[in-house]
Amino acid sequence: MKVIDSVKITQNACFDFRKKGLTVGFVPTMGALHEGHLSLIRQSIRDNDKTVVSIFVNPKQFGKNEDLSYYPRPINKDLYLCRKAGVDIVFSPCLKDMYAKDFRTKVSVEELGDSLCGEVRPGHFIGVATVVVKLFNIVGPDIAYFGQKDAQQAAVIKQLIKDLDFSVKLKVMPIVRENDGLALSSRNVYLNKQQRKDALILSQSLELAKGLVKNGTSSTKNIVGLIKKNINSVSSAKIDYVEIVQKDSLIPLKRVNNNAMLLLAVWIGKTRLIDNAILN
Amino acid sequence: MKVIDSVKITQNACFDFRKKGLTVGFVPTMGALHEGHLSLIRQSIRDNDKTVVSIFVNPKQFGKNEDLSYYPRPINKDLYLCRKAGVDIVFSPCLKDMYAKDFRTKVSVEELGDSLCGEVRPGHFIGVATVVVKLFNIVGPDIAYFGQKDAQQAAVIKQLIKDLDFSVKLKVMPIVRENDGLALSSRNVYLNKQQRKDALILSQSLELAKGLVKNGTSSTKNIVGLIKKNINSVSSAKIDYVEIVQKDSLIPLKRVNNNAMLLLAVWIGKTRLIDNAILN
Numbered sequence: 001m002k003v004i005d006s007v008k009i010t011q012n013a014c015f016d017f018r019k020k021g022l023t024v025g026f027v028p029t030m031g032a033l034h035e036g037h038l039s040l041i042r043q044s045i046r047d048n049d050k051t052v053v054s055i056f057v058n059p060k061q062f063g064k065n066e067d068l069s070y071y072p073r074p075i076n077k078d079l080y081l082c083r084k085a086g087v088d089i090v091f092s093p094c095l096k097d098m099y100a101k102d103f104r105t106k107v108s109v110e111e112l113g114d115s116l117c118g119e120v121r122p123g124h125f126i127g128v129a130t131v132v133v134k135l136f137n138i139v140g141p142d143i144a145y146f147g148q149k150d151a152q153q154a155a156v157i158k159q160l161i162k163d164l165d166f167s168v169k170l171k172v173m174p175i176v177r178e179n180d181g182l183a184l185s186s187r188n189v190y191l192n193k194q195q196r197k198d199a200l201i202l203s204q205s206l207e208l209a210k211g212l213v214k215n216g217t218s219s220t221k222n223i224v225g226l227i228k229k230n231i232n233s234v235s236s237a238k239i240d241y242v243e244i245v246q247k248d249s250l251i252p253l254k255r256v257n258n259n260a261m262l263l264l265a266v267w268i269g270k271t272r273l274i275d276n277a278i279l280n
Numbered sequence: 281m282k283v284i285d286s287v288k289i290t291q292n293a294c295f296d297f298r299k300k301g302l303t304v305g306f307v308p309t310m311g312a313l314h315e316g317h318l319s320l321i322r323q324s325i326r327d328n329d330k331t332v333v334s335i336f337v338n339p340k341q342f343g344k345n346e347d348l349s350y351y352p353r354p355i356n357k358d359l360y361l362c363r364k365a366g367v368d369i370v371f372s373p374c375l376k377d378m379y380a381k382d383f384r385t386k387v388s389v390e391e392l393g394d395s396l397c398g399e400v401r402p403g404h405f406i407g408v409a410t411v412v413v414k415l416f417n418i419v420g421p422d423i424a425y426f427g428q429k430d431a432q433q434a435a436v437i438k439q440l441i442k443d444l445d446f447s448v449k450l451k452v453m454p455i456v457r458e459n460d461g462l463a464l465s466s467r468n469v470y471l472n473k474q475q476r477k478d479a480l481i482l483s484q485s486l487e488l489a490k491g492l493v494k495n496g497t498s499s500t501k502n503i504v505g506l507i508k509k510n511i512n513s514v515s516s517a518k519i520d521y522v523e524i525v526q527k528d529s530l531i532p533l534k535r536v537n538n539n540a541m542l543l544l545a546v547w548i549g550k551t552r553l554i555d556n557a558i559l560n
Contacts, residue, residue, distance in 0.1 A: 007445055011445065011447055015447070019301075021299075100442070100443075102439075102529075103443050104389050104390045104391055104392060104439055104443060105387065105388070105389050105390070105409075105439065105440050105443035105444055106387070106388050106389075106390065107385065107386070107387050107444075108385070108386050108388070109384050109385050109386075110384045110385070110386065111384055112384060129385075130444075133413075133444050134443075134444055134445045137444055137445040137446050137447065138445050159382075159384055159385065160385050162380070163380075163383050163384060163385035163414075164385055164387075164410075164413050164414055164417055165287055165291065165414045165417040165418050166417050167291055167295070167417065249382075
């Protein structure tokens, strides 16, 4: 496994793969790898001749008062996990090589990036879209792997690939959960013992909503109302948003249909967690 | 020469070129080809195994009250010129294939795209940057050719290539002029006989400024003042802007240096013309 910190050297190495007719799978990450990331990496290794993983905590997708400075960066453990999984290249660039002093370009996906997480994290999806365009241009993958946990991110990237004519196939992989239901996230390490228990309210709420739909409730207003009540029963929980939207377009729905997706963002203490599920 | 209107087919054809190890040169145009465009096309044919020319009047780079509806579209003549020059593929997409109904993505190059032409044509360079990213992703060129006449556009594209890590080399080719000095432009066809004469005030002003610098004037304020006076002596001329800036960064200068560039935008009747020159 090669670990490369240079944009140019990674670009040339990936160019050589394609020149040889090898297919390239790409898993962009911010590191602090968990089983969710590893499920993407393993799928990429199954699908492609070569797999490239990027590890880059992208400052442009963090807001001013967010957790950029203390976001976990266990680089040695990450490299060990990548090596063990069979990754070919880990691209781990330094900040200056990604964003020169005179960096000026922004990629935005209107509407899709403005609601939900984009509303409480303004500029977040511009940061995501911009770095993903850069990474696609550096790696030139055949297939890129993203996690369903970041559902809005997946929708933004899907639109961006289509709009900008990237010849990249997108594979969005299912959410990986702890045995008790908590969706894996690099931010789960922030939770103390009590908060870790309280955090179950997210996945429990998804199950509750699925149950309501199964039993015939289709008014999204009613479902959201019950879910909010359920979350508010946990004292350490503070709701950021609870919304039922159309998958991909993220348009809010009045009635649950086959592609209705419940999206949650909830603060547990000082940790903001997200989760989602298709309801039908 | 192949004329292709489909994004996917063009993308596949260009992919096949690269797969065979052939180099691809790319000349993006809005058609109405003149000797300026042809100088880019000929350079591309000299430099590369294959040359792709796009002909697409991009609505996203026109303002509401601009000349989108009557911009010249002499497609048969354009195809004839491309064929005669030895172009391999003309990519001439229809609007729907470039911009689906749910198109949502914007690429912006901050600051560089906001001053000069960007100030009087808000959104213009977002339209340019967005379509160029699309075209680069469709064609995947080794070298892309742009004209120096659109100096600000060239600066925006240069920054975009660098910021977004496109592995595309940019070649900016010199302005081609009529014998009497008028810079070639597809918009010159709008000029009547008298306006055609009046339009010489642009290139004459550039020569005047060069002469002033040669004779020791270095205050850009003084030069701009004299140039404005000169242009205003022509009754059909209305100044849009006259500015002396640093090449590439487009930062306004107080004193002329080695990379000082004079940029002009002048209305001659209802036709907006631009021209520029390095002063030293």
